[in-house]
Amino acid sequence: MIEFNDVTKIFPNGTVALENINLKIEDGEFVFIVGASGAGKSTLMRLLLREEQVTSGVLRVGDYNLNKIPNYKIPYYRRQLGMVFQDFRLFDKKTVYENVAFAMRVIGEPTSVIKRRVPTILSIVGLVDKYKNFPSELSGGEQQRVALARALANNPRIIIADEPTANIDPKMKMEIMNLLVKINSKGKTVIVVTHEKNIVDYFQKRVITIRDGHIVEDRIGGMFEEDETV
Amino acid sequence: MRRYNIFYFFQQAFKGLWRNGLMSLAAITVLLSCLVLMGSFSLLVYNVNVNIEEVAQLNEIVVIAELDATDEQIAALSEEIAALDNIKEVKYISEEEGLESERFRYGEYSYLVDDIFENQENILPDVFKITYEDNSRVANLVYQLGQLDHVSKVNNRTDIANDIENIKSGVSFIFVWFLAILFVISIFIIINTIKLGVESRNREISAMRYIGATNFFMMTPFIIEGIIIGLISAGLAYLLQTILYNAIFNAMSNDYKMISVTPLSEVQTYLILGFIVIGVIAGILGSAISLRKYMKV
Numbered sequence A: 001m002i003e004f005n006d007v008t009k010i011f012p013n014g015t016v017a018l019e020n021i022n023l024k025i026e027d028g029e030f031v032f033i034v035g036a037s038g039a040g041k042s043t044l045m046r047l048l049l050r051e052e053q054v055t056s057g058v059l060r061v062g063d064y065n066l067n068k069i070p071n072y073k074i075p076y077y078r079r080q081l082g083m084v085f086q087d088f089r090l091f092d093k094k095t096v097y098e099n100v101a102f103a104m105r106v107i108g109e110p111t112s113v114i115k116r117r118v119p120t121i122l123s124i125v126g127l128v129d130k131y132k133n134f135p136s137e138l139s140g141g142e143q144q145r146v147a148l149a150r151a152l153a154n155n156p157r158i159i160i161a162d163e164p165t166a167n168i169d170p171k172m173k174m175e176i177m178n179l180l181v182k183i184n185s186k187g188k189t190v191i192v193v194t195h196e197k198n199i200v201d202y203f204q205k206r207v208i209t210i211r212d213g214h215i216v217e218d219r220i221g222g223m224f225e226e227d228e229t230v
Numbered sequence B: 001m002r003r004y005n006i007f008y009f010f011q012q013a014f015k016g017l018w019r020n021g022l023m024s025l026a027a028i029t030v031l032l033s034c035l036v037l038m039g040s041f042s043l044l045v046y047n048v049n050v051n052i053e054e055v056a057q058l059n060e061i062v063v064i065a066e067l068d069a070t071d072e073q074i075a076a077l078s079e080e081i082a083a084l085d086n087i088k089e090v091k092y093i094s095e096e097e098g099l100e101s102e103r104f105r106y107g108e109y110s111y112l113v114d115d116i117f118e119n120q121e122n123i124l125p126d127v128f129k130i131t132y133e134d135n136s137r138v139a140n141l142v143y144q145l146g147q148l149d150h151v152s153k154v155n156n157r158t159d160i161a162n163d164i165e166n167i168k169s170g171v172s173f174i175f176v177w178f179l180a181i182l183f184v185i186s187i188f189i190i191i192n193t194i195k196l197g198v199e200s201r202n203r204e205i206s207a208m209r210y211i212g213a214t215n216f217f218m219m220t221p222f223i224i225e226g227i228i229i230g231l232i233s234a235g236l237a238y239l240l241q242t243i244l245y246n247a248i249f250n251a252m253s254n255d256y257k258m259i260s261v262t263p264l265s266e267v268q269t270y271l272i273l274g275f276i277v278i279g280v281i282a283g284i285l286g287s288a289i290s291l292r293k294y295m296k297v
């Protein structure tokens, strides 16, 4: 479970990015986070990643209290999260296979496990036949699927996707979203930050709307509010 | 924590060296030059010290008594010398002992000494070898010794020893500063090499951070890269130093027999160890310093 308890984030320059956020996301939920540019969505994600610390309030993820987690434990905490970014952030000089394998190598998985698991994960995202390709040889949609495969590699409990469809061909956007829904149906918590009204409206999931650092709406089967569209 | 793949770390380190080839080459060249300069300086100082020690054995005053002085007069002279100020030790060498050391000097021809001195009295003078306490008052001591009765001559080589002593402390002083500066320069170059590597891989490193890579995992290849730079530099420096030193050794041994040059084989263990230790320390320090900034959480 993810729990924001009266969380406020003020950056050193005085910008109040989030104010008095109270939010609970249960294990296995699928959540959209929507809002205009500058509303504070990415800040919320960065707090979850423990890239930034809360200014006040308490943030808990699973067994971890992120206010109190010591620095050396942060990498181990992050292994529970699978991150997907709008700019993919793949390892350009590694093949599809190596991108996924590397995520496992980072946490010290033995090669035998890596060899067994990578093909399985690549088949989930439908990229088995591209395992030898480099990211530059793939379309945006395919690259994002590699990123998703990499995020899944270490079997995280939570998938966090910050605008995952922003840089993808319109025809392929749904493919990525369907994958995320499929991953969610296997029991993982999925949090998707997005700008895209038609996607949010289509899936009829829980929608949390942020405006100027505040949660202004939190509704299951919600719609993207008209005035939030960019 | 699970066991990491050592092979991966080394592979990454070598890739890093290769990727920033020119910068790595620069780092190795500078570190190597620093090591050779350090080595040359150390060897120079070492050899100067060895030669000084040989000269320093002259660091005594030899008082030669008059040949015809009687035993009583010698005994009196001995007491007078001992009573002087600034005396540390007085060693009396009798005529017989003098003969003995002459025989020793002639080795297998020592019978010649006996032939020459046979049945002759008072061929060699009695001698006092004096060591003193305070360098600065030697001139005064030498003068006082000269004034004593039955002294024929006072030999003093202390001036040379003092000059060399002064040169030695001057050289050591410059030496230490020079080494420190060279060391700092080497580390500075390595910092920049590793920094370049980290910056060119910044995207990769930030992606690794999201996957949950520990600082240990991200830093180790760079530390190894620094160590490899240190080791390569040490190896090349040793090669170069050997060539240089042997050339100088041969030249010096042929032309200036009065100066004794230590053969490299006597000091090579210290030289190679010193190079490795300094090279590796410079490598580790350089990469650690450049990583400090990047390894935030």
Ligand SMILES: Nc1ncnc2c1ncn2[C@@H]1O[C@H](COP(=O)(O)OP(=O)(O)O)[C@@H](O)[C@H]1O
Residues within 6 Å of the ligand: A011, A012, A013, A015, A016, A017, A035, A036, A037, A038, A039, A040, A041, A042, A043, A044
């Ligand atoms: N590191 C930072 N320092 C100062 N202000 C920041 C920083 N990061 C974000 N902000 C500010 O916080 C607010 C929320 O930003 P962000 O969370 O990125 O918005 P969103 O992702 O919803 O577009 C914005 O006003 C932004 O300028």
Ligand SMILES: [Mg+2]
Residues within 6 Å of the ligand: A041, A042
């Ligand atoms: Mg954003």
